[in-house]
Structure formats: structure tokens, C-alpha cells
Amino acid sequence: MAERNLPALIISGAANRRYLSGFTGSSGTLLITPDHALLFTDGRYTIQAAREAPAFTLHETSAPERGLHTLLTQTASELSLDLVGFETAHVSVAEHYALSKAFFDTPVELEPVDGLVETLREVKDAEEIATLRRAVEVTDAAFLAVLPLLRPEMTERQVAWMLEVAMRERGAEGVAFPIIVAAGLNSALPHAHPGDAPLGEGRPIIIDMGARVDGYHADMTRTITLGSPDATFQKIYALVLEAQQRAIAALRAGLRCNAADAIARDHIAAAGYADAFRHSLGHGVGLDIHEGPSLRRAKPGFEQSGPRLQVGNVVSVEPGIYLDDWGGVRIEDLALITEVGCEILSQVTR
Structure with a gap:
């Protein structure tokens, strides 16, 4: 002031x-x-x-x-x-x-x-980070509890409710945002609403979920399939996972936010899917599910300007590929920016 x-x-x-x-x-x-x-x-x-x-x-x-x-x-x-x-x-x-x-x-x-x-x-203190860790732990535990229960005949809406109940039973005061469960062609919609579509077999299923604990939000996405994945799933999943891991490896204090986005986006574009990555790489998470800093692409000509990551930022890292005639894959984790790089808060396997 x-x-x-x-x-x-x-x-x-x-x-x-x-x-x-x-x-x-x-x-x-x-x-x-x-x-x-x-x-x-x-x-x-x-x-x-x-x-x-x-x-x-x-x-x-x-x-x-x-x-x-x-x-x-x-x-x-x-x-x-x-x-x-x-x-x-x-x-x-x-x-x-x-x-x-x-x-x-x-x-x-x-x-x-x-x-x-x-x-x-945007910069979290020790108490905020501890609260975010609890929200992530609740989210992880709920996902792992529900995952073995999933069956092809279950609907997206049923699974979303199971995940919400599991988070509340483990200490969440509520959901961080409306849970996304999107199966098959619905998974090509980055912000799909769970409906009556069955999970099915061999199809991509995006689950985007998070617990809210003491006002702070978790945010995690996993893409799974029930049964054997097809060749497209294996190819797209590998691309998205590699894009996420490359971005995570580069995250550190001082890195431009748009540079983080570019690392993941360039990998996906090099494979021929530039137009299929339809959102930014990530966003800050805290008392709001979407807050600063934003890991978004730079405007042309402004690649060398814009905000930089700071120690204490907590950001999502969530590349995705979405194909209208097949479905989509997104993998998301929260990263805490530290003095030496970053720490991934979620412990759920990818």
C-alpha cells in the first residue's frame, strides 16, 4: 500500500x-x-x-x-x-x-x-504448505481407495460421488472443485461434467479431483483405463507423461512461468499434437483452486518477459492431449518450488 x-x-x-x-x-x-x-x-x-x-x-x-x-x-x-x-x-x-x-x-x-x-x-508460508500437504494426502488416499473398486459398468457420475465420499471420510471439508470423471470421447473435453456414460473397457478415463482442507485446495489428475489400453492410449500417455516430467525437472525459482509451459508444449508439438494441448501448463493453488502464478504460454514476441517462479509457489503441472475422435490424456501434480528445484506433493503413481 x-x-x-x-x-x-x-x-x-x-x-x-x-x-x-x-x-x-x-x-x-x-x-x-x-x-x-x-x-x-x-x-x-x-x-x-x-x-x-x-x-x-x-x-x-x-x-x-x-x-x-x-x-x-x-x-x-x-x-x-x-x-x-x-x-x-x-x-x-x-x-x-x-x-x-x-x-x-x-x-x-x-x-x-x-x-x-x-x-x-502466491508465496506460501510453512503453515500454508503444511495444510496443502494434508489436502494432497487426503486426495491421494481417496483415489487409492476408490481405484480398485472401479468397474466398466459404473457411470462417471457414480465414480465422482465415490471419490467425493472417500475424500470427506478422510478429512476433507469439501471438494476443491467439481470432480471430473470423463470416459471415452468425453475425456477429450478438458473440463467435462460427469454424466451417465459408463467407464467402459480399454478407453481413456480422466479423473481430476482434489480435497479442500482448512480452506486450502488440492488438485490432481490421473488418466487410467480399465482392461487393456489400445496403442493410441500407450502413445499419447507416454507423450503426456514425458512432457510433464520434462517440465517438472526444469521447475525452479527464477524460471519464467512461460518457459515452464514452453518446455511441455514444445515436446507435445514436436510429436505433432500442438493443437491438441488446449490449455496452459498449470496454475497456482491455495485458498483458491486457480490463483497465481500462471504457467501459461507467452504472447508471441514476449517470451523473454513475464513473471518468474519464486520459492514457496505451489503450482499445478498438467499437460494434456485431447483428440476429438478418441479421447484425452491429462496428468497433473502439484509442485512446491524450493531452493533447489521443486517437490512433487502427490505420491500417487502415474
Whole structure:
């Protein structure tokens, strides 16, 4: 905030609010200044907020006389603020209109701010890494428990439910994202929704899953087949696995994020499948399932620019090949960037 000459910042994003304050309620707003940390929430959460965010001064909102915007303007006046930032990524048009209306007759100017907290969240501390490890362990254990139970006649939807139950039974508070189980031609859809299609035999089956533990997300993908894989499966799987392993071997602090993507993408392209790798190599994982840094391809001409990996980043590494007339293969693991390279968190065999 000091670097941006920003005397105050309104935090609206749920993950950012939790990261800065510890408050896990579904409704609340922070106001941060160099000397004050304030949390505004309604009566449903005042006891919870006091427990989870003891470093913050709590202000209870109650519409209409003590609504959020009324309290924000009163507080800004009491603190003699003339400039207040707001998170552009987490403020809707309607909310911005309400904020602007509330501050219209005050000397306060609203300043759009982008990515201030998200950038801090990209580097995980020891406690966050420990929590992510637990989420990965739950995910691994659930996958290994369900895998021997799979049968060709089971549907994608049945398997997705089995995996969710297995994660919850092993300590997950919920799923990190809607589980993907995609069999046969459905596996050519990177973000397929589980349906009533049977798993079948000899077909690619993509399983993309993750547990959420204490707010932190795991993310793992394995591609399997029941019965004997065909020659296409063996060829495509080997290509994707090699692409992933080449990228993992190169991951280290200081590596450009787009360079990591290029390592996997170039290997797949050299085999003739450039157009079949339809997404970026990976993304950061933490309080959000998709956060920074992003391992995406560079814009042409900008290969030597862009963010670099840092110690403490946790990123997915998930190359894939998707063929419309056959299906797809994706392999995904979470990598913790360390001083000497990276550590792969998942222990499930590929």
C-alpha cells in the first residue's frame, strides 16, 4: 500500500479476507490502513469473527441504519481518509455504484486496485504448505481407495460421488472443485461434467479431483483405463507423461512461468499434437483452486518477459492431449518450488 501511495484499502474478496484476517465467514469486508485493521460483518458472524480475527476491530453491520456503506463512510471520516482503494476483481458494477453513491458527498476518492493481496498469496508460508500437504494426502488416499473398486459398468457420475465420499471420510471439508470423471470421447473435453456414460473397457478415463482442507485446495489428475489400453492410449500417455516430467525437472525459482509451459508444449508439438494441448501448463493453488502464478504460454514476441517462479509457489503441472475422435490424456501434480528445484506433493503413481 505504501508503494502505491494508498492510505486505505477495502478488501471484498473472500479468499483475500480470510488470508489477511483469518475470518472464514461467508459475508464480511475489511478496511486496512497503516494503523487500523477493521472487519465489518453482520450479527450472524460477530462471535465467529471475534474468535477467528482477534487482531481486527469488529464493526457489526445491520441494515438499514448501520449498513456496510454507512459504516464505511463514517469510518473514513473518523480516520480522515481522502483516498480508499477497492479490489476491482471482487467488486461488481452494482457494488461499485453503491460505494460511489455512499462516498459521493465526502472528500474520499475511490481508487481501483488490482492483485495487491493476490500477489502476496502466491508465496506460501510453512503453515500454508503444511495444510496443502494434508489436502494432497487426503486426495491421494481417496483415489487409492476408490481405484480398485472401479468397474466398466459404473457411470462417471457414480465414480465422482465415490471419490467425493472417500475424500470427506478422510478429512476433507469439501471438494476443491467439481470432480471430473470423463470416459471415452468425453475425456477429450478438458473440463467435462460427469454424466451417465459408463467407464467402459480399454478407453481413456480422466479423473481430476482434489480435497479442500482448512480452506486450502488440492488438485490432481490421473488418466487410467480399465482392461487393456489400445496403442493410441500407450502413445499419447507416454507423450503426456514425458512432457510433464520434462517440465517438472526444469521447475525452479527464477524460471519464467512461460518457459515452464514452453518446455511441455514444445515436446507435445514436436510429436505433432500442438493443437491438441488446449490449455496452459498449470496454475497456482491455495485458498483458491486457480490463483497465481500462471504457467501459461507467452504472447508471441514476449517470451523473454513475464513473471518468474519464486520459492514457496505451489503450482499445478498438467499437460494434456485431447483428440476429438478418441479421447484425452491429462496428468497433473502439484509442485512446491524450493531452493533447489521443486517437490512433487502427490505420491500417487502415474
